Amino acid sequence: MKKIINLQPHNGTRWLLALLPFLLLLLLYVAASNARLADNPGDKLLPAMGSFADAIQRMAFEPDKRSGDYLLWVDTGSSLIRLGLGVGISALAGLAFGILNGAIPFARAPLSPLVTFLSLIPPMAILPILFIIFGMDELAKVMLIIIGITPALIRDMQQRVLEIPAEQLIKAQTLGASSWQIILRVVLPQILPRLLASVRLALGSAWLFLIAAEAIASTDGLGYRIFLVRRYLAMDVILPYVIWITLLAFFIDYGLKKISQWSFPWFHSQTGDGGKS
Amino acid sequence: MSYIQIRNLWKEYADQVVLERINARVNKGDFITIVGASGCGKTTFLKMLLGTESPSRGAILLEDAPIPDEPSQQRGIVFQRYSVFPHLTVLKNVMLARELEHSPLLGKLFGSARRTAKQEALAMLEKVGLTAAIKKYPHELSGGMQQRLAIAQSLIRKPAILLLDEPFGALDPGIRADMHKLVLELWKQHQLTIFMITHDLKEGFLLGTRLWVFDKPRHDPQAPGAFGARITYDIPVGQSDRSLYQKIDQQLQVTQELTMEGNAA
Numbered sequence: 001m002k003k004i005i006n007l008q009p010h011n012g013t014r015w016l017l018a019l020l021p022f023l024l025l026l027l028l029y030v031a032a033s034n035a036r037l038a039d040n041p042g043d044k045l046l047p048a049m050g051s052f053a054d055a056i057q058r059m060a061f062e063p064d065k066r067s068g069d070y071l072l073w074v075d076t077g078s079s080l081i082r083l084g085l086g087v088g089i090s091a092l093a094g095l096a097f098g099i100l101n102g103a104i105p106f107a108r109a110p111l112s113p114l115v116t117f118l119s120l121i122p123p124m125a126i127l128p129i130l131f132i133i134f135g136m137d138e139l140a141k142v143m144l145i146i147i148g149i150t151p152a153l154i155r156d157m158q159q160r161v162l163e164i165p166a167e168q169l170i171k172a173q174t175l176g177a178s179s180w181q182i183i184l185r186v187v188l189p190q191i192l193p194r195l196l197a198s199v200r201l202a203l204g205s206a207w208l209f210l211i212a213a214e215a216i217a218s219t220d221g222l223g224y225r226i227f228l229v230r231r232y233l234a235m236d237v238i239l240p241y242v243i244w245i246t247l248l249a250f251f252i253d254y255g256l257k258k259i260s261q262w263s264f265p266w267f268h269s270q271t272g273d274g275g276k277s
Numbered sequence: 278m279s280y281i282q283i284r285n286l287w288k289e290y291a292d293q294v295v296l297e298r299i300n301a302r303v304n305k306g307d308f309i310t311i312v313g314a315s316g317c318g319k320t321t322f323l324k325m326l327l328g329t330e331s332p333s334r335g336a337i338l339l340e341d342a343p344i345p346d347e348p349s350q351q352r353g354i355v356f357q358r359y360s361v362f363p364h365l366t367v368l369k370n371v372m373l374a375r376e377l378e379h380s381p382l383l384g385k386l387f388g389s390a391r392r393t394a395k396q397e398a399l400a401m402l403e404k405v406g407l408t409a410a411i412k413k414y415p416h417e418l419s420g421g422m423q424q425r426l427a428i429a430q431s432l433i434r435k436p437a438i439l440l441l442d443e444p445f446g447a448l449d450p451g452i453r454a455d456m457h458k459l460v461l462e463l464w465k466q467h468q469l470t471i472f473m474i475t476h477d478l479k480e481g482f483l484l485g486t487r488l489w490v491f492d493k494p495r496h497d498p499q500a501p502g503a504f505g506a507r508i509t510y511d512i513p514v515g516q517s518d519r520s521l522y523q524k525i526d527q528q529l530q531v532t533q534e535l536t537m538e539g540n541a542a
């Protein structure tokens with residue numbers, strides 16, 4: 001018998017083991033839901049599977065009675081645009097300022113302490129200020145995401161740039177590279193896969209800020225909907241929305257990982273996360 | 278007039294004297310191997326030639342002017358590791374120098390300029406025996422192949438001076454012999470002036486035109502940092518004999534032990 005740290009599940013077994021906890025959770029839910037509904041058929045806390053199907057049918061495949069929109073898709077579109085704008089702008093800012101701070105000591109000296117300071121401000125605390133400055137429309141919500149994740153991204157990118165071995169920067173100079181060329185040919189390409197990795201981690205916070213902003217001031221969006229129907233204790237809508245958000249988050253993360261593996265094979269075989277996740 | 282003059286060079290870190298009173302003259306085309314106990318300041322000396330460390334006192338003159346105090350294409354370097362770019366294939370690692378030279382804005386070449394650079398890089402890679410590996414990334418190469426790549430990459434910009442810091446330290450003896458042949462060939466072909474650090478005294482007796490031994494002539498057991506290393510031997514290679522080899526070997530070992538004791542105390 002091998003030691004347990006050396007025992008590896010085979011492909012089929014691995015899939016089965018991965019599905020098992022989900023199946024157990026589902027079973028547990030169905031059992032609990034059945035028990036509650038048997039007590040009180042009007043219970044709203046743990047709706048039956050059928051109620052979910054009805055809610056999904058109503059939200060995703062039938063036009064809303066008042067607006068005529070297919071609400072789930074409208075909400076999804078609005079939220080994804082906000083998320084994409086917020087995360088995209090943050091990533092660009094993180095890349096630009098991270099490289100600037102990491103590569104140029106005279107930029108780092110004034111900017112690095114400032115970024116550290118900004119990163120410590122709790123973004124939710126300044127949400128009212130954002131609403132006052134940017135109004136209640138799209139800009140404020142996108143700004144919350146940007147303010148929430150950019151400082152950390154800048155700090156992370158700066159750190160990654162500083163981790164590039166000094167030997168490489170010296171080497172490039174002995175090949176005649178200017179500061180600009182070093183940034184373009186040595187620093188930037190090595191930092192891009194690290195940016196993708198940081199963005200993947202930052203997405204969790206980005207979703208948090210998005211849903212918070214939508215809950216407080218919005219007329220559509222996934223977060224808005226959840227907080228709206230909470231008033232009617234509509235668990236049959238809330239739970240599918242939560243699972244849908246989770247799925248979206250999962251596929252965005254997976255997509256970014258695949259893009260990274262495909263674009264930067266040298267990075268992933270170096271860090272050894274080429275294949276399995 | 279000598280090509281490089283080293284005048285009363287000192288290097289100190291805080292209260293530790295690393296190098297003291299180094300004086301030497303180097304002619305164009307000299308191939309100098311440097312040996313010395315671990316921690317005696319060989320890399321520090323090379324960094325001053327490279328321009329990434331500055332002398333505490335004294336000066337290094339290159340063609341009678343102070344040597345530039347930042348790295349330049351005049352002085353190529355091969356470090357013990359981290360010398361090649363992990364995000365570029367073998368071919369692109371070597372082409373990079375040409376791209377930097379001819380494309381100041383983008384650092385990238387296109388069309389016929391790119392083809393010319395590629396041909397040149399391929400010729401250089403053939404000399405170091407990496408033709409079969411041009412599409413590989415550095416992490417897919419063995420240690421010896423990476424060092425050969427680093428040498429090819431340094432030489433394509435045609436530096437006047439080549440600095441090698443234990444470039445073959447991690448390689449096994451068979452490959453090392455091949456690498457020696459390669460370096461000697463390239464040295465003659467490109468009329469380089471080479472400084473090569475090695476921790477293998479035999480290598481120093483074998484390669485190049487001059488052997489420098491860095492050693493501390495004085496020790497103070499109470500204050501191990503009080504005295505620095507100097508060039509204790511400057512021997513033309515090929516004119517030395519077995520007994521000299523043994524003598525230097527012995528002295529370096531004594532220094533090494535004294536340094537270890539100093540550090541332990």
Ligand SMILES: Nc1ncnc2c1ncn2[C@@H]1O[C@H](COP(=O)(O)OP(=O)(O)OP(=O)(O)O)[C@@H](O)[C@H]1O
Nearest residue numbers: 290291295313314315316317318319320321322476
């Ligand atoms: N940046 C630094 N700050 C303080 N001390 C340093 C610094 N760089 C080197 N030293 C000290 O200078 C001495 C010489 O270091 P150096 O790297 O030149 O040794 P070396 O001869 O190359 O040794 P090795 O053969 O082990 O590579 C060492 O004692 C080291 O601790």
Ligand SMILES: [Mg+2]
Nearest residue numbers: 319320321442
């Ligand atoms: Mg050294």
